[in-house]
Amino acid sequence: MARRGAALELAVLGLLADSPMHGYELRKQVNGLLGWTRLLSYGTLYPCLKQLTRAGFIAADTETTPRGKRPRIVYRLTAEGKEYFTSLLEDGGPSAWDDENFGVRFALFARTSSPTRVRILEGRRSRLEERLENVRTAAATRRERMDAYTRELQRHGLESVEREINWLTELIDRERADAFSEHEDTSTTDKEK
Amino acid sequence: MARRGAALELAVLGLLADSPMHGYELRKQVNGLLGWTRLLSYGTLYPCLKQLTRAGFIAADTETTPRGKRPRIVYRLTAEGKEYFTSLLEDGGPSAWDDENFGVRFALFARTSSPTRVRILEGRRSRLEERLENVRTAAATRRERMDAYTRELQRHGLESVEREINWLTELIDRERADAFSEHEDTSTTDKEK
DNA sequence: TACTCGATGTATCGTACCGATATAGCCGTT
DNA sequence: AACGGCTATATCGGTACGATACATCGAGTA
Structure with missing residues (x-):
């Protein structure tokens, strides 16, 4: 499955x-x-x-x-x-x-309800945070034995994930803000095509 | 293969x-x-x-x-x-x-010769630039038909790849600079962070 | 006119990949 | 003494996908 x-x-x-x-x-x-x-x-x-x-x-x-x-x-x-x-x-x-x-889920957000959008965004973020934590702890025990290149790779990878997390956080905030001005009206976000 | x-x-x-x-x-x-x-x-x-x-x-x-x-x-x-x-x-x-x-190749850079390092870095960069170009042109023909979420996804993806390219460029420059001060000494590059 | 090249278009096959799972001893905790 | 979690090796079945084949079309070009 x-x-x-x-x-x-x-x-x-x-x-x-x-x-x-x-x-x-x-x-x-x-x-x-x-x-x-x-x-x-x-x-x-x-x-x-x-x-x-x-x-x-x-x-x-x-x-x-x-x-x-x-x-x-x-x-x-x-x-x-x-x-x-x-x-x-x-x-x-x-x-x-x-x-x-x-990626696909996000691309289809225009057809997805707002609560589900938030759920997916938050789930994705928690998934990435979890991954970040794992790599960080794994790296900590082995930091000294790593050469400069390996450390640079590690640093860059971690930074990418952090950046992704920040992006998600921004989107979640925006989504929540929109929820206020959304009364009953779904067509404003849909852009109806 | x-x-x-x-x-x-x-x-x-x-x-x-x-x-x-x-x-x-x-x-x-x-x-x-x-x-x-x-x-x-x-x-x-x-x-x-x-x-x-x-x-x-x-x-x-x-x-x-x-x-x-x-x-x-x-x-x-x-x-x-x-x-x-x-x-x-x-x-x-x-x-x-x-x-x-x-990723693996990069992690093993400490064991790789400097010319090969540069070759890999540059090859990787060209690969990403090519990919960027493809997506950009594909997006241009379809920009108007895309909803806000799809566009945001597109934007974020493109930004990630650009960031990756900048990282590679930095590394290439650093690699070239090191080549000057590298006489016969390989241990100098190992520490420098 | 004929030739090549790249895009359009449908389709299949073999194999390498990998998630799920089985087994089992060890250790710390409740 | 039971539970869960970590160490450790191993396999199997389903599936994803790269490579490939085939065929038509329009544009360039010689």
């Missing part, structure tokens, strides 16, 4: 919720969005699409093409898929704090 | 070059050093140790234990392993700029 593919699944669902698309375009979108970490390959994408189709969450429409040329396959979200997607979105549990999942 | 396991292989070799160790300790060391990114599991470590043993690069000495208790297995570098290790260290080629490999 909590497979790596869960993140991709959610990303595909989210992209298709905006508009139907074929595989190649899907890959471009995902890479454009989360591409600074790791690139999505077809070996990952197509099996995922197949599985989602089998589950009935998306449907594949084969384009009618003029000639003997290979038709493109356009995927769209089904009613069940839409339902499944929204249920996934509201799950702000531990799996959403993971490295692989957090 | 350029398997993910290559990084682990190098890490194990590097750790064992310092002193013999058994598997559990090896795992702790690796996690303490690179643990802020991803944790090493036994399912990865033990097959790696087995393979390195088979290849003759490390040797497994079973500890003599007093009773019927399970003996610990201490691994040490063989002569062939040492040779293999140093040859790997001097390869500053493209595989060393990868996300998975760079």
Whole structure:
């Protein structure tokens, strides 16, 4: 459980919720969005699409093409898929704090309720703080035996995580501040597309 | 080729070059050093140790234990392993700029020659710059269609990569400056922080 | 016109990876 | 004397994904 593919699944669902698309375009979108970490390959994408189709969450429409040329396959979200997607979105549990999942979850924040947004942000932060603590204590027992380069690597890594934590804290504060001015109105944050 | 396991292989070799160790300790060391990114599991470590043993690069000495208790297995570098290790260290080629490999390569910089250090640093930087460029152009064509959260994610990701690039540039400059004052003396660079 | 090159597009296969899990002795605490 | 946590070795099944194959298209260029 909590497979790596869960993140991709959610990303595909989210992209298709905006508009139907074929595989190649899907890959471009995902890479454009989360591409600074790791690139999505077809070996990952197509099996995922197949599985989602089998589950009935998306449907594949084969384009009618003029000639003997290979038709493109356009995927769209089904009613069940839409339902499944929204249920996934509201799950702000531990799996959403993971490295692989957090990025996708964040990218879909516009479709996520404010309480869930805060839950995910805080969970992610606690996850990183925990990691920071582990590395810090591990380093403390071994600091003297480390050479200058190893120490520099350590320092830089720790700084990156701290910076990430600060970013999250800022976002949480902002989220809480917004909650005041939000009465019953959801459309202000959505920007309705 | 350029398997993910290559990084682990190098890490194990590097750790064992310092002193013999058994598997559990090896795992702790690796996690303490690179643990802020991803944790090493036994399912990865033990097959790696087995393979390195088979290849003759490390040797497994079973500890003599007093009773019927399970003996610990201490691994040490063989002569062939040492040779293999140093040859790997001097390869500053493209595989060393990868996300998975760079951390380990950097941690072993104290054992790496200065030209190779610069080569790796510069290669890594070019790799990140390339990635930055790709995401930037991808984002430019789609900026208007993105909601506030997606844009914030994009911004933060880009900033992280830029920061990483600046760090590398600093290190490269420092490396070049050191090269002047380095006559025949290697021990001067070790202390300086 | 024909050629090359890069982008578009769908698809599969083999293998290396790694999370989960089993086993078990040891030690400190309640 | 029971519990939980740390040390320690080890394997297995599922899955992710890099490499690769195939095919069409438009733009440049010779």
